[in-house]
Structures are given as structure tokens and as C-alpha cells.
Amino acid sequence: MAYYSTNEFKGGLKIMLDGDPYTIVENEFVKPGKGQAFNRVRVRNLKTGRVVEKTFKSGDTVEAADVHDTDMQYLYNDGEEWHFMDPTSFEQMTADANAVGDAAKWIKEEDICKVTLWNNVPLTIEAPNFVILAITETDPGLKGDTSGGGGKPATLETGAVVRVPLFVQTGELIKVDTRTGEYVSRAKET
Amino acid sequence: MGLDDWSSCAEPRVLRARAAMLARIRAFFSEREVLEVETPLLSQAGATDPALASLCCHEACGGSAPDGRATLYLQTSPEFPMKRLLAGGVGSIYQICKVFRAGERGRLHHPEFTMLEWYRPGWTYQALMNELAELVRVVLERPALPVASMGYRDLFTDHLGVDPWTSTVADLRARAAELGIADAERLDLDHDAWLDLLLSVGLEPRLGCDTMTFVIDYPPSQAALARVQTRGEIAVAERFELYLDGIELANGFQELTDAAEQQARFIRDRERRQRRGLAAIPPDQRLLAALSAGLPAASGVAVGLDRLLMIGLGAQRIDEVLAFPIERA
Numbered sequence: 001m002a003y004y005s006t007n008e009f010k011g012g013l014k015i016m017l018d019g020d021p022y023t024i025v026e027n028e029f030v031k032p033g034k035g036q037a038f039n040r041v042r043v044r045n046l047k048t049g050r051v052v053e054k055t056f057k058s059g060d061t062v063e064a065a066d067v068h069d070t071d072m073q074y075l076y077n078d079g080e081e082w083h084f085m086d087p088t089s090f091e092q093m094t095a096d097a098n099a100v101g102d103a104a105k106w107i108k109e110e111d112i113c114k115v116t117l118w119n120n121v122p123l124t125i126e127a128p129n130f131v132i133l134a135i136t137e138t139d140p141g142l143k144g145d146t147s148g149g150g151g152k153p154a155t156l157e158t159g160a161v162v163r164v165p166l167f168v169q170t171g172e173l174i175k176v177d178t179r180t181g182e183y184v185s186r187a188k189e190t
Numbered sequence: 191m192g193l194d195d196w197s198s199c200a201e202p203r204v205l206r207a208r209a210a211m212l213a214r215i216r217a218f219f220s221e222r223e224v225l226e227v228e229t230p231l232l233s234q235a236g237a238t239d240p241a242l243a244s245l246c247c248h249e250a251c252g253g254s255a256p257d258g259r260a261t262l263y264l265q266t267s268p269e270f271p272m273k274r275l276l277a278g279g280v281g282s283i284y285q286i287c288k289v290f291r292a293g294e295r296g297r298l299h300h301p302e303f304t305m306l307e308w309y310r311p312g313w314t315y316q317a318l319m320n321e322l323a324e325l326v327r328v329v330l331e332r333p334a335l336p337v338a339s340m341g342y343r344d345l346f347t348d349h350l351g352v353d354p355w356t357s358t359v360a361d362l363r364a365r366a367a368e369l370g371i372a373d374a375e376r377l378d379l380d381h382d383a384w385l386d387l388l389l390s391v392g393l394e395p396r397l398g399c400d401t402m403t404f405v406i407d408y409p410p411s412q413a414a415l416a417r418v419q420t421r422g423e424i425a426v427a428e429r430f431e432l433y434l435d436g437i438e439l440a441n442g443f444q445e446l447t448d449a450a451e452q453q454a455r456f457i458r459d460r461e462r463r464q465r466r467g468l469a470a471i472p473p474d475q476r477l478l479a480a481l482s483a484g485l486p487a488a489s490g491v492a493v494g495l496d497r498l499l500m501i502g503l504g505a506q507r508i509d510e511v512l513a514f515p516i517e518r519a
Contacts, residue, residue, distance in 0.1 A: 029296025033441045035386035053372035
């Protein structure tokens with residue numbers, strides 16, 4: 001098992017705390033000239049996203065978390081789990097709803113996603129920043145309106161609902177920013 | 191590592207301000223007839239204080255180890271050789287030098303930094319505090335910068351409601367938890383380490399706002415190399431720290447001159463290091479010999495010049511005042 005000393009602490013380092021994997025957000029070293037040194041750190045729980053503060057005696061060690069990111073292709077959902085494939089080794093992995101989280105709203109078959117693996121099991125799935133999806137249902141809207149002002153809800157092929165301009169119609173493809181959940185533009189088939 | 195980090199991150203004004211600071215310090219001491227000295231950065235003895243980690247060098251020849259190599263320690267401060275000069279009767283001396291502390295890296299810490307250290311034989315530590323305040327005013331060009339002074343004990347009782355001399359570890363832990371210090375319930379610290387945590391997190395950031403603030407008279411367990419005196423019902427170490435704008439700038443002592451007591455502290459340091467699983471460090475036997483020969487009553491102080499420069503320039507990080515931080519060194 002690998003360990004890190006507090007001397008190695010820096011933003012982005014992945015460590016285990018109370019059985020959960022965390023990433024270091026911020027590391028502050030404090031020490032009175034003639035006394036005990038401490039590392040005061042802010043860490044994000046990679047399972048829940050919650051940020052908490054921790055205090056370590058400098059020189060203490062913590063277990064390293066076996067966490068790394070890899071690009072994988074989304075294959076299909078079997079009703080319970082999402083299946084992904086490593087595009088180079090063709091190795092397949094499954095992720096549960098907890099790991100997929102919000103990405104479920106945006107991904108469709110063959111999309112390349114950033115998969116964060118913890119002990120080689122998917123911990124979180126990140127959808128591509130931009131996805132192109134077909135509108136399965138939206139109100140016809142007003143004829144002749146090309147300004148895009150106002151907008152209306154549109155249901156996409158993945159089930160996600162986004163606000164789109166009035167001129168965008170059912171069956172069209174649109175580009176969406178998955179980080180904000182906002183419509184970007186109309187799109188052509190890629 | 192690319193080759194795009196060859197250049198200094200310090201602005202030209204920083205380099206000029208450092209040069210001006212050094213010139214002012216030398217003029218200050220020249221006027222007062224304090225002699226500038228140089229002592230070795232490398233020594234066969236190291237700092238035994240368990241709170242300090244030394245960087246080591248291995249010299250290929252002339253050593254006493256079976257393979258003929260010698261371990262040499264980069265100084266954590268020039269205190270011991272300067273005291274040996276004092277014992278030889280040199281009079282008032284100062285030194286500007288690099289000191290090295292392994293594992294210290296942060297907003298206010300860098301493993302190599304510049305220290306100004308000086309000694310005044312025959313002076314009390316109160317007199318030395320006045321001279322330090324005058325030096326800071328000269329270096330910062332702030333002749334009206336005010337001074338305040340408070341006891342370590344009053345600092346804790348007034349601001350945190352705990353007495354460092356009588357509180358228990360449980361009292362200090364509870365106070366840390368009340369202050370919202372993360373992991374106060376979990377941390378396994380001794381009494382002094384709890385005081386250090388409360389000081390660093392709960393007190394230091396607001397010490398010395400636009401006022402040079404001296405914290406004086408420390409618990410004997412934190413005496414380091416200060417003389418311990420009885421004051422009423424308690425013993426205090428005659429030690430001071432100077433804070434300005436939340437930054438610890440200087441540490442000074444009414445120097446310990448008693449060889450037997452110095453030896454006892456070396457032994458206590460060794461035991462503490464052993465308990466914490468730290469490497470054994472050979473104590474400076476030549477310092478003990480010098481104290482036995484007779485060190486005059488003296489006060490001494492060490493000032494972190496990089497931090498003083500930070501304050502002068504309004505810098506937030508020590509890296510801003512270094513030509514090359516360690517990552518580019």
C-alpha cells in the first residue's frame with residue numbers, strides 16, 4: 001500500500017480518509033518558528049463531492065488513494081448499469097447510477113467519457129463538455145420567430161430537458177454544454 | 191521539466207528592495223559598531239531541537255565514519271558558532287546568512303531562507319527588543335511604526351480563555367474544537383503541540399496589525415535556548431517573538447549561558463527525538479565547551495529577512511520575494 005507524507009501534499013493529490021477517496025484542494029503549511037508544524041488542508045470527497053477541512057501534524061503519513069482518470073467509450077445501459085469500454089484495450093467495465101450521476105442525462109452510445117477509476121472501479125463518470133443530441137419533443141413555437149428570445153423546453157433523446165430557442169423544432173440536432181445544461185446551437189449530424 | 195522556467199519570477203523592484211534592505215541593515219549595525227561575522231554553513235553538529243529538521247551533506251573525505259565519509263549538517267541557524275565567538279570575547283556581532291530547514295514549505299516557509307542574527311553581550315532581552323524595533327522601522331522606512339508587548343500567558347488567557355501554564359491537554363483540545371479547528375477531536379498532540387496549533391491558527395493571523403507586537407515570556411517547555419527564570423508562582427523562559435501583520439518575524443532570547451543546563455536540554459531533545467522516531471543528531475560539544483569556558487550574559491535575536499521584505503513590499507507569499515524558489519532552484 002502506498003503512503004504520502006504531508007511533505008508531499010499539494011493540490012490534486014489523491015488520498016484515503018476514513019475509507020473514502022479524497023482529492024486535495026488546498027494545502028496550507030503552518031508552523032511557529034520553534035514548534036510543531038501542521039498541514040491544514042481542504043479536501044474534496046470524490047464520492048460525494050463534499051469539501052471538508054482537515055488538520056495533520058506535519059510529517060504524518062496518509063494512505064494514497066488509487067484513483068486515476070481514463071477515457072472510455074460508453075456502450076449501452078442494460079436497465080441497471082452503464083457499460084463502458086476502454087478504446088485501446090477493449091476491456092469493459094460497468095458503472096452504477098451513483099457513479100454515472102448527472103452524466104446519465106447527456107451520454108449516448110459511443111460517446112467518449114472521462115471515467116475516474118478508484119481501485120479500478122468506476123467512481124465517477126464525466127460526460128463530454130459538449131454533446132449533440134436530437135430533440136424528441138418540443139412545442140412547435142411561433143412561426144417566423146428567429147430571435148431565440150424567450151425559449152421553450154425541449155426533451156432530448158437521452159431524456160434530458162433543456163431550454164431551446166423557439167425556432168428549434170422536434171427532430172433537429174442541438175449542441176448542449178453539459179457543464180451548465182444549456183443549449184449552445186443547432187448542430188449537424190457528426 | 192521544460193526549459194521555460196529558467197528565469198526569475200521576482201520583479202526587478204523585489205531584487206532592488208532586497209539589496210536596499212541588506213544595505214540598510216549593514217549601515218544600521220556599522221553605526222552601532224556591531225561587527226559583521228561569517229561562520230560556517232556546514233557543521234559536524236546539528237540542531238537537536240525536535241521541531242527542526244536539518245539537511246545533511248555527505249563529505250567524501252576526512253570523516254570519522256567507517257567508510258571515511260562525514261555527515262555534515264547545513265545550519266538551521268548560526269546560533270552555536272556565534273555563541274562560540276561570544277565566549278571568545280568578540281563583543282557585539284551580527285551575521286546575515288542562509289539557513290536551511292528540511293520539510294518547511296508553504297506560504298511563509300521555504301527550505302532555504304535568509305536570516306539576520308545578532309548578539310548583544312551585557313544586554314537584557316528588553317533592551318534587544320527595543321533595538322530590533324528600531325531596526326524594523328529603519329528597514330521598512332516607517333519611523334512611527336508603534337510597538338506593543340504582551341506575555342504569552344496573557345495572550346492565551348485574554349484571547350482564548352486558557353492558561354498555558356495550568357491547562358490540561360483536554361482543556362486545549364476542547365478550546366481548539368470550539369474554535370472550529372478541523373480534527374481537534376481526532377488529533378493526538380502533546381501539550382506544547384496543542385499550544386502551537388492554537389497559536390498558529392487561533393492567534394497568529396491577528397497578531398501585529400500595523401503594530402510591531404512582541405510576545406514575551408514563554409512556557410519553560412518552549413524555552414529552546416532561552417534562560418528560565420521564576421516569576422511569582424511560575425517559571426518563564428525569557429524568550430520573545432516579534433509579529434507584524436500576522437507574520438512571525440523574529441525570535442530572541444535572554445541567552446542560556448549555563449553549560450550544565452544546556453547539556454540537560456540537549457539530552458531532553460535527544461529523548462524527544464527518540465520518542466518521535468526522528469533521526470539522532472550529534473549535539474555541538476564545542477558549544478558546551480564554550481559555555482563552560484564562559485559565555486558572557488547576552489541577548490540574541492534571529493530575524494527572517496525574506497518575511498521582513500514581504501511586509502515591506504506587501505507580498506502575500508514568500509515566493510514573491512525570492513529570485514528562485516526551490517522548485518526553480
